[in-house]
Amino acid sequence: MRAEFVRAMLALFEKRKDLVFITGDLGYMALEGLVEAYGERFVNAGVAEQNAVSVAAGLARAGHLPWVYSAAVFTVLRPYEQIRNDVCLHELPVKLVGNGAGYAYGIMGATHHALEDVGAMRALPNMRLYLPLVATDLLPVVNAMAEDPRPNYLRLGLSAKIPGEIPAFAAWRRLKPGRSAVVIGMGPVLQGLYELGRPDLLDELEIWCVGNFPLEDIPAELSLSIKEKRRVISIEEHYRAGGLGEALSCLLLMSGVLPEPLVCLHAAGYPSGRYGSQRWHLEESGLAGHALASRLEQLLRA
Amino acid sequence: MTREGAAAEGVMLAERVFSVKKRFLAMYKKANAGHIGSALSCAELLVLLKFAWMRDDDTFVLSKGHAAAALYSVLAEANVLSPSQIDSYHEDGTELPALPPFNGIKEIPFATGSLGHGLSVSAGMALGAKLSRRQSRFFCVTSDGELDEGSVWEAALFIAHHKLSNVVWVVDRNQIQAIGRTEDVLALEPLDAKLRAFGYYVIRVDGHDFAALLAARDECLRAIETYAAPVAIIANTVKGNGLTYMQDTVDSHYLPMTDAQYEQALAEVTHAHALTVNRSRNAG
Numbered sequence: 001m002r003a004e005f006v007r008a009m010l011a012l013f014e015k016r017k018d019l020v021f022i023t024g025d026l027g028y029m030a031l032e033g034l035v036e037a038y039g040e041r042f043v044n045a046g047v048a049e050q051n052a053v054s055v056a057a058g059l060a061r062a063g064h065l066p067w068v069y070s071a072a073v074f075t076v077l078r079p080y081e082q083i084r085n086d087v088c089l090h091e092l093p094v095k096l097v098g099n100g101a102g103y104a105y106g107i108m109g110a111t112h113h114a115l116e117d118v119g120a121m122r123a124l125p126n127m128r129l130y131l132p133l134v135a136t137d138l139l140p141v142v143n144a145m146a147e148d149p150r151p152n153y154l155r156l157g158l159s160a161k162i163p164g165e166i167p168a169f170a171a172w173r174r175l176k177p178g179r180s181a182v183v184i185g186m187g188p189v190l191q192g193l194y195e196l197g198r199p200d201l202l203d204e205l206e207i208w209c210v211g212n213f214p215l216e217d218i219p220a221e222l223s224l225s226i227k228e229k230r231r232v233i234s235i236e237e238h239y240r241a242g243g244l245g246e247a248l249s250c251l252l253l254m255s256g257v258l259p260e261p262l263v264c265l266h267a268a269g270y271p272s273g274r275y276g277s278q279r280w281h282l283e284e285s286g287l288a289g290h291a292l293a294s295r296l297e298q299l300l301r302a
Numbered sequence: 303m304t305r306e307g308a309a310a311e312g313v314m315l316a317e318r319v320f321s322v323k324k325r326f327l328a329m330y331k332k333a334n335a336g337h338i339g340s341a342l343s344c345a346e347l348l349v350l351l352k353f354a355w356m357r358d359d360d361t362f363v364l365s366k367g368h369a370a371a372a373l374y375s376v377l378a379e380a381n382v383l384s385p386s387q388i389d390s391y392h393e394d395g396t397e398l399p400a401l402p403p404f405n406g407i408k409e410i411p412f413a414t415g416s417l418g419h420g421l422s423v424s425a426g427m428a429l430g431a432k433l434s435r436r437q438s439r440f441f442c443v444t445s446d447g448e449l450d451e452g453s454v455w456e457a458a459l460f461i462a463h464h465k466l467s468n469v470v471w472v473v474d475r476n477q478i479q480a481i482g483r484t485e486d487v488l489a490l491e492p493l494d495a496k497l498r499a500f501g502y503y504v505i506r507v508d509g510h511d512f513a514a515l516l517a518a519r520d521e522c523l524r525a526i527e528t529y530a531a532p533v534a535i536i537a538n539t540v541k542g543n544g545l546t547y548m549q550d551t552v553d554s555h556y557l558p559m560t561d562a563q564y565e566q567a568l569a570e571v572t573h574a575h576a577l578t579v580n581r582s583r584n585a586g
Contacts, residue, residue, distance in 0.1 A: 020429075020430075020433065041433065043429070043464075045460060046456075046459065046460070046463075048453075048456035048459065048460065050418075050422070050452070050453040050456055051425070051453055051456035051457050051459075051460050053422075054419055054422030054423045054425075054426060054453070054457070055422055055423070055425050055429065055457075055460065056426060057412070057422075057423050057426055058422070058423040058424065058425060058426020058428070058429070058430060059426045059429060059433075061411055061423070061426070061427055062426070062427045062429075062430025062431055062434065063430065063434065064430050064433065064434075066426075081419075082419065082422070085413065085416055085419060086412060086419055086423055089404055089413055090404050090412065090413070
């Protein structure tokens with residue numbers, strides 16, 4: 001998604017000149033085009049995320065539209081109080097961009113994974129999150145963020161490759177119909193459902209993707225599907241605490257749409273104490289591969 | 303400026319700070335609140351900036367938010383805050399809580415109180431002004447204990463690297479942080495050498511003496527003109543300055559005043575003011 005994000009930022013700069021792009025000294029082989037195009041409006045703030053976020057708040061107060069880019073874990077967690085106080089409390093349009101969310105940094109290990117970023121950002125007032133799924137989401141997402149007067153967090157990962165036509169980015173979108181269960185997921189982890197090599201399983205699943213937090217009201221079509229199929233599975237490359245499953249369960253309860261059961265599939269952390277690629281961690285968490293297939297089989301048989 | 307002009311400006315500032323101190327002492331007494339020492343250590347600094355340095359398009363950030371009463375009193379002195387707003391200080395439903403709020407008061411651009419934020423937001427606004435080719439300046443007063451926060455040094459690097467000479471950083475060097483003396487907790491000295499090494503033009507000055515502060519202001523303006531470097535003023539101050547029962551103590555960070563202490567505080571501040579004005583007039 002990073003290349004598409006950069007292209008979208010270049011296109012945006014064609015339209016408006018109040019942008020300031022701040023990186024926390026990351027973006028090798030990715031941001032070079034922005035350096036050239038943005039000129040003095042591109043700032044490498046160094047490995048100093050706390051200052052970068054507060055500087056962005058000051059820039060926003062001075063009438064600019066700052067974007068702060070780093071690895072998701074460093075964008076969100078290192079400067080958390082700066083995001084809370086200087087950005088969210090003041091409702092300033094600072095655009096935080098976290099690259100490599102979830103297990104995307106793979107073998108780099110736990111300090112580089114972001115498995116609690118959504119929960120952390122969801123807890124903040126005035127903050128709206130954007131969670132793209134596929135490469136073509138980035139242009140509309142970047143444009144929507146530029147128009148959004150609130151603080152935002154953009155969660156980047158590797159673009160999902162999903163067969164068929166994908167609806168345009170939206171707060172809720174249905175990716176495919178299915179017979180007996182509803183899956184609701186966020187971000188590229190959804191790709192794993194299409195890679196099981198089990199068309200029989202896939203046929204059973206109606207798949208939805210959420211694009212924003214706070215979650216918007218459940219669309220009528222989804223509500224009907226849940227009432228009809230009952231079984232709901234949430235899937236996210238994120239810890240359960242503060243993640244999609246928790247947000248969804250609250251929304252469903254408040255909407256009077258009661259699934260039976262609601263199963264939350266989520267990142268398990270590092271249960272074996274071993275490390276590997278993103279794919280390896282997803283499989284260990286049961287979010288991809290055989291572990292996911294057998295979990296789904298079990299749920300669909302129940 | 304002529305010697306007579308400087309003396310007249312000194313007298314004007316002395317009158318202002320006397321009024322500012324009387325107001326915030328009354329606020330603290332009515333609220334039965336602490337942080338009196340923190341306000342007394344920076345009162346002259348805030349008055350200097352507001353009444354002898356800042357223009358309308360300049361911005362002030364009190365990064366040491368725990369001295370909010372001094373800020374409110376200065377803003378009341380400048381007719382930005384009303385007597386009824388001041389009267390509501392620290393009370394339920396007030397616009398003026400114990401630490402600077404975010405609620406639309408233009409002169410308080412950021413809520414502060416968690417230390418280590420003010421210099422960075424000042425840097426951001428200053429960078430924004432530069433990018434917009436605006437001449438406005440940004441004045442930030444930090445405490446000295448605040449310099450324990452790593453984010454202050456991130457901001458210090460950033461300001462120096464980007465040559466943000468439209469930021470004036472004032473350190474209220476009163477030597478005392480929340481529960482100890484700075485040199486006992488995390489030693490800061492030699493602070494001027496540290497900041498010089500970062501690329502700042504550093505002035506160390508008596509933070510309670512308006513004649514010295516005005517000279518520091520003029521030196522600052524010349525330095526910005528000459529070197530286009532960011533400026534840091536290390537103001538040597540005394541926590542609880544002028545109140546003999548509390549000055550230079552950790553208690554002055556916390557304790558409210560008894561009735562007797564309040565009477566004593568008013569008497570001491572009044573006496574000190576009379577001496578200052580006499581001295582300034584004689585100097586002029």
